[in-house]
């Protein structure tokens with residue numbers, strides 16, 4: 129039982145009881161009598177969140193900094209450099225890098241994660257298999273969803289279509305796609321929508337990653353989503369070109385995205401680093417227009433995308449880092465904005481990847497992160513290192529010591 133916790137949207141301190149890996153109940157602290165809980169954690173007013181959700185990450189190509197011959201100066205260069213490095217990716221190394229992301233993310237409170245595993249003629253299905261292996265060995269730390277991701281394109285990388293089909297048969301959770309590879313976007317979207325429909329899986333696409341106002345596949349994706357009756361089952365990452373078109377047009381596109389129930393996943397660590405270069409730099413920051421999408425009622429989440437590689441030579445697998453960066457870059461500085469941003473790495477990210485068993489409510493999985501912060505704003509600004517993390521009711525990170533009462537424990541550093 130966790131007592132004395134601060135929970136978003138609730139004014140008094142809360143008590144959360146856990147039984148057999150699930151939440152038994154959530155109630156006002158003062159309404160719950162001293163009872164025979166096996167262990168009581170005294171949260172001392174710390175902020176309890178339902179665990180962070182990392183909605184978009186790449187495992188097999190994380191932690192490549194020491195192998196890079198130089199820094200990537202454009203998206204095309206980052207893709208080309210990584211494609212060359214992929215030729216030397218061995219299964220054991222991919223598993224090791226993925227495991228490192230798992231451990232780092234878990235330590236920081238991530239309890240669910242969706243990764244995009246690259247499927248192409250060079251890697252074949254080895255990145256999918258590495259993700260499956262780590263899901264198996266480290267599944268006690270967090271739940272992993274795997275997207276089959278054709279980073280090098282489908283038509284322009286012969287053999288990929290068949291590999292995508294094979295990946296579905298291996299049991300991946302979603303169909304991936306990319307609208308900015310050098311091939312016919314309509315043909316690419318035809319393929320991925322058909323594959324998703326045939327296997328009854330959601331779609332999670334890399335979309336419009338540029339400052340080029342002419343790249344606007346998201347509108348076509350929204351129309352296709354509605355036509356296919358797939359509202360609520362489609363997510364799109366990046367969508368940064370939308371921030372580079374005239375406001376009126378962007379508003380119309382945002383309305384269409386909202387109507388299609390597409391979740392947009394902002395990836396600020398990568399987007400701010402890769403976009404906004406060249407002669408357009410003074411005009412565009414390269415970011416998803418988060419404020420516009422929120423205003424239009426689009427479900428917006430935020431993710432890390434990459435960790436320490438040519439696309440993103442940064443990253444600690446910490447959703448609070450992502451939220452903090454977005455706070456500055458999207459000019460979301462109020463206390464209320466802090467709540468919105470935490471929602472983007474918890475509830476919204478959970479919806480974006482289709483989680484149903486998530487949240488601080490009875491019967492949901494007992495997945496939590498407890499922060500020594502009295503408010504959402506403090507959590508965002510402090511990004512505290514002392515965090516207690518539970519997955520399925522088992523503490524996976526943090527330390528507690530004996531507390532003042534029988535069976536009670538106090539988190540270290542609170």
Ligand SMILES: [Zn+2]
Nearest residue numbers: 244334365433
């Ligand atoms: Zn990505």
